[in-house]
Amino acid sequence: MTLTHSPSHQTPNRRVLIVGNYCHDVLIQNNTIIAETLGGAASFISNVLDSSSTSISSDLISKVGHDFKYHRHVTHHRPLLSPDKDTTLFEAYFDLKIGHSDRVLKRVAACDPILPSDIPDSRFDFGMAVGVGGEILPETLEKMVEICDVVAVDIQALIRVFDPVDGEVKLVDLRESGFYHLMGRVGFLKASSDEALFMDVEEMRRLCCVVVTSGEKGCRIYGKDDEVVVAPFVAKQVDPTGAGDSFLGGLVAGLVEGLDVPDAALLGNFFGSITVEHIGQPKFDSMMLQRVKEEVQRRKKQCNLSSSHNNDHNEFHARLSPARFQDSPLQPELLVNGHISDMIGSCD
Numbered sequence: 001m002t003l004t005h006s007p008s009h010q011t012p013n014r015r016v017l018i019v020g021n022y023c024h025d026v027l028i029q030n031n032t033i034i035a036e037t038l039g040g041a042a043s044f045i046s047n048v049l050d051s052s053s054t055s056i057s058s059d060l061i062s063k064v065g066h067d068f069k070y071h072r073h074v075t076h077h078r079p080l081l082s083p084d085k086d087t088t089l090f091e092a093y094f095d096l097k098i099g100h101s102d103r104v105l106k107r108v109a110a111c112d113p114i115l116p117s118d119i120p121d122s123r124f125d126f127g128m129a130v131g132v133g134g135e136i137l138p139e140t141l142e143k144m145v146e147i148c149d150v151v152a153v154d155i156q157a158l159i160r161v162f163d164p165v166d167g168e169v170k171l172v173d174l175r176e177s178g179f180y181h182l183m184g185r186v187g188f189l190k191a192s193s194d195e196a197l198f199m200d201v202e203e204m205r206r207l208c209c210v211v212v213t214s215g216e217k218g219c220r221i222y223g224k225d226d227e228v229v230v231a232p233f234v235a236k237q238v239d240p241t242g243a244g245d246s247f248l249g250g251l252v253a254g255l256v257e258g259l260d261v262p263d264a265a266l267l268g269n270f271f272g273s274i275t276v277e278h279i280g281q282p283k284f285d286s287m288m289l290q291r292v293k294e295e296v297q298r299r300k301k302q303c304n305l306s307s308s309h310n311n312d313h314n315e316f317h318a319r320l321s322p323a324r325f326q327d328s329p330l331q332p333e334l335l336v337n338g339h340i341s342d343m344i345g346s347c348d
């Protein structure tokens with residue numbers, strides 16, 4: 001996979017298939033529940049795709065249980081109901097940090113897996129395998145790579161295992177995950193820097209485009225022959241939940257629009273940075289979205305006219321930055337990175 005742009009001949013309304021369960025997220029600090037929100041990578045991703053592009057028509061395959069609380073929030077993408085099951089539930093403990101990770105996650109309930117037969121027998125331009133609680137099976141991913149031209153995978157869908165007693169999320173090496181044999185058929189593999197420790201990046205980049213996100217530092221793209229660091233946007237973080245999901249939504253929105261991979265990843269950084277400023281799903285400002293759409297179209301035109309545009313990457317960042325602050329009540333010069341505890345402090 002090359003990282004440079006080849007003029008796209010895309011048709012409007014490209015079909016994207018998003019596969020992964022919605023979940024209930026409970027955020028906990030100091031033995032206190034700080035927030036309960038709709039979660040699941042699929043929900044964050046569809047929020048970005050639906051708001052950022054008019055050229056995408058997305059199908060979302062997700063399962064929830066009888067207790068699902070957010071039917072009114074997901075009217076565009078109704079989940080399948082597993083009446084005998086609970087909705088997948090994660091508790092995120094922000095005061096139990098281990099190593100580099102910013103929170104300890106426990107899967108307290110798990111809904112049904114998504115089976116190949118739950119996925120339509122139809123063709124898609126793009127597939128996104130974005131499970132959170134082990135709901136994507138190897139045979140599910142196999143069907144996705146068969147029916148989608150390109151598949152983007154979040155490694156969290158493949159390498160998570162769950163403690164049998166308290167549900168704590170642990171990671172296994174990708175080689176031992178049961179998905180390893182499918183990696184040569186995947187287009188994009190996204191991992192956070194913690195998750196990237198559970199794969200051999202040098203090996204994977206020969207099979208697919210690897211994107212490693214690093215929170216406030218942005219991300220790094222590993223193509224077969226080249227490597228690019230993509231700069232972050234400044235944000236005041238109150239809750240990191242969903243940053244990686246919104247990043248992936250922005251990346252795929254950019255790719256579907258015909259941007260090259262680094263530019264699409266910049267769009268990913270953009271939506272990731274907005275997400276950390278909100279608890280739960282961010283609601284994007286309509287003027288900000290309009291500005292982003294205009295900048296994406298402008299960038300596409302610029303790239304189609306020139307084959308040596310890669311140095312303009314910084315310019316795209318500079319043009320998106322002001323749009324970024326249309327969504328924030330804060331002025332750019334006042335923004336510093338903070339943590340969820342800052343938010344809790346201000347709520348007291």
Ligand SMILES: Nc1ncnc2c1ncn2[C@@H]1O[C@H](COP(=O)(O)OP(=O)(O)OP(=O)(O)O)[C@@H](O)[C@H]1O
Pocket residue numbers: 191192193212213214215216217218219232233234235236237240241242243244245247268269270271272273276337
């Ligand atoms: N504090 C921050 N400031 C600016 N941008 C951020 C920040 N945190 C995350 N981002 C953006 O979001 C992207 C994804 O974040 P991160 O690397 O934390 O993913 P993740 O660990 O998969 O997230 P999560 O599991 O919380 O959804 C980053 O590459 C970056 O662009």
Ligand SMILES: O[C@H]1[C@H](O)[C@@H](O)[C@H](O)[C@@H](O)[C@H]1O
Pocket residue numbers: 023024025038039040041042044090105132156241242243244245
């Ligand atoms: O809603 C969140 C989000 O989707 C995160 O990306 C995932 O790591 C969590 O498990 C989930 O609860």
